[in-house]
Amino acid sequence: MMILVVSFGTSYPDSLDNCIGAVENAIRASFPEDEVRRAFTSQVILRILKKRDNMEIAYVKDALERALSEDIREMVIQPTHLMDGLEYMKLMDVVEEYRQQFERIVVAKPLLMDDSDFDAVASILADKTVMYDDGETAICFMGHGTEAKSNEIYRKLQEKFSEMGRENYYIGTVEAEPSLDEVISLLHGAGIYKKVLLEPLMLVSGDHARHDMAGDQEDSWKRRLAGEGYDVTCILEGIGQIPEIQQLYVKHTGEAVKRLKNVEEVRG
Template identity: 50%
Template sequence: MKKIIAAISAITLTAACFASCSSDSKDSKSESATEATTVAETTTEESTEEDTTEAEEEEMDDEENYDTGDASLDNVRNQDDIGDNELLVVSFGTSFNDSRRLTIGAIEDALEKAFPDYSVRRGFTANIIIDHVNRRDGILIDDLDAALQRAVDNEVKNLVVQPTHLMNGLEYDELSEKVAEYSDAFDKVVIGEPLLTTDEDFSRVEKAITEWTKEYDDGETAICFMGHGTEAESNGIYAKMQELLTADGYANYYVGTVEATPSLDDVIAKVKEGNYKRVILEPLMVVAGDHANNDMAGDEEDSWKSAFLAEGYDVECVLRGLGENEDIRSIYVDHAQAAIDSIK
């Protein structure tokens, strides 16, 4: 990398020297220097991207020193023979095999049961996860391009895309743009809404997570949900869920995020205002993957578990994704139904 950068500097200096030569040779030599600079810059950018990807993959491999379950039990849903109608379920993805099967797989199963006239297929948007699972387990999951091309190759006429995203944010926008690139290949194509879209969705999710955790609600326990968070405006869903929980009397329920606000510090500050002895930690995510197992329940000193232990609380981590909840799955089914109804 340093050699490439040095080469760029040398080329730039040489081009400057050429500029002081006669006007007869200046244009051709400057043009050559410019082309050389462009090639070197392009090489640098490509090398940087490759190095970054390889570093991320190596880091993922090195840090995964635990069993994520049997990948062969998961139906990756990349079969052909789709037919006229396809329901493509798009998820970010996870390399945690058991969680993938119990969450994303369970959502796909629910959709398949609800819509027998549609062939349910899978697409992941995180290529780094796809590559990792393929390297580790020898199982290839379609990325979004592959899944859409599979639909094209199978001459699907009606394509319904149902994302498992929590919100209408950056990933949902990128999904919509990608689907639009392939839309001319289908007679009809429509995208369903993410989990938290309408006020009714928020109420249903609130009911689902409070019913799911009521066994811990003993008056001495703070129940904290960890979401991912985003820089986009859609990050407001976390504050909205917190406001709804508080307004409905769930004063000991708290919502925070890993990468945005409310932050872990915000959640700890709120919990310390109460008289709690115990803290329950649970992901507000479709899957219980890397964030749940490491950022939330890991033994690193900056994990949520470690932070609350340091504050003197008894801590219990509940490692399950929202996709394991039947009431959550029913919301995705209803959103897919609305999408299907819109093209009839």
């Protein structure tokens, strides 16, 4: 059996090592008898890494082809996506193209699928940022957002924060809802905040985190919020750096391994 960890990818070497690599290493440490390989779904990022760093990382289809050429017929795929959004759907389409060529192939869950996942992630993020929770700081996470129905994960995670009594925790997205404008409206409505902590709700700290969130351009979240009178602090760390998040992926991988061993997902 082989475990293929599939990520969208990143062109930032530190995030590649500290976020994606850290998740892969956690899975590798938990399944020492199985080979763990890496694949990306973004061909743009693959081209950047090849041209700039001469780094060869497999596109997901190429990783599957290589496995078949090496007579690997049992595979667990662990996506590092946060949700079953558009990128996850693309991955599933690729898996279906190849399913008939494997004896068994199982795709593990992304990070946020079941209620237990949301409970765990909300608790992990709250624990990670507790030192900033001083009564006058709004703790805001920036997600990517998607056109897919799974965009509702942001609302659901927000509800989990509320259930925990973390009313000063807010979630916005770059490309969907809730928007930064909605977050700003909520901050003004609360009327108690002097400071804002910004942190990406993404596996890696990539372009969105470094530019859309923490950049110096006028429309960045940092500049927008500073313009509203808040003292803004940015943390440029993807959630893949958090050991407890890594272990959630390990848990999902373990569930998929169990399915592969106990449930015959043979030829569709």
